Amino acid sequence: MIPSYDQMGDWLEEIAEHFPDAFFEDLDGGIQLEEGEFPDPAFPPGEMYVMGEYVHDMLGRYILLYYGSFAALLQEEDEAVWKDEMFATVAHEFTHHLEETAGLHALDDKDLEFLREAMEEYGQGAE
Numbered sequence: 254m255i256p257s258y259d260q261m262g263d264w265l266e267e268i269a270e271h272f273p274d275a276f277f278e279d280l281d282g283g284i285q286l287e288e289g290e291f292p293d294p295a296f297p298p299g300e301m302y303v304m305g306e307y308v309h310d311m312l313g314r315y316i317l318l319y320y321g322s323f324a325a326l327l328q329e330e331d332e333a334v335w336k337d338e339m340f341a342t343v344a345h346e347f348t349h350h351l352e353e354t355a356g357l358h359a360l361d362d363k364d365l366e367f368l369r370e371a372m373e374e375y376g377q378g379a380e
Contacts, residue, residue: 254331255324261335262286265318268340276347279354282308282315284343290321295368296375302326305342307349314353316346 256264269284277283293301302322308315318339327335348360 255328256332256335258286258288258320261320261323261339264336264339265343268336268343271340272343272347276351279314280316280350281313284316284318284346287317287319288321289319290325291319292322292325295372299325300375301371304338305346307346307353309353314350316343316350318342318346 265284265286291303291306292298293303295301302325303319304322304326305316305318308317323335323338327338330338345360352358352360
């Protein structure tokens with residue numbers, strides 16, 4: 254079951270309410286939902302998608318979730334799985350935000366290790 258973009262947006266609003274207000278401090282742009290997918294260009298097409306990302310650029314700090322990436326990977330899953338994945342993705346990106354504001358990078362290191370291992374699995378090696 255693939256929910257509509259609007260339905261996912263409604264779920265995202267509900268999920269965001271579960272996080273403490275302190276998590277949103279310095280998160281200028283809040284949490285945004287992009288309609289498109291974000292395939293990871295380092296992997297074969299359709300193999301790896303970016304579900305969300307924490308962004309700190311000239312527009313400020315914000316979290317992006319990619320509806321199309323969720324749809325590509327969760328098309329056969331039910332509502333509960335979608336919501337679980339969305340919650341996990343938001344929590345992950347909040348961790349990036351909180352670590353950055355504290356000058357830490359443990360999750361960045363963990364993410365890089367995950368990608369290195371995934372690339373080795375696909376025979377591409379670390380770049």
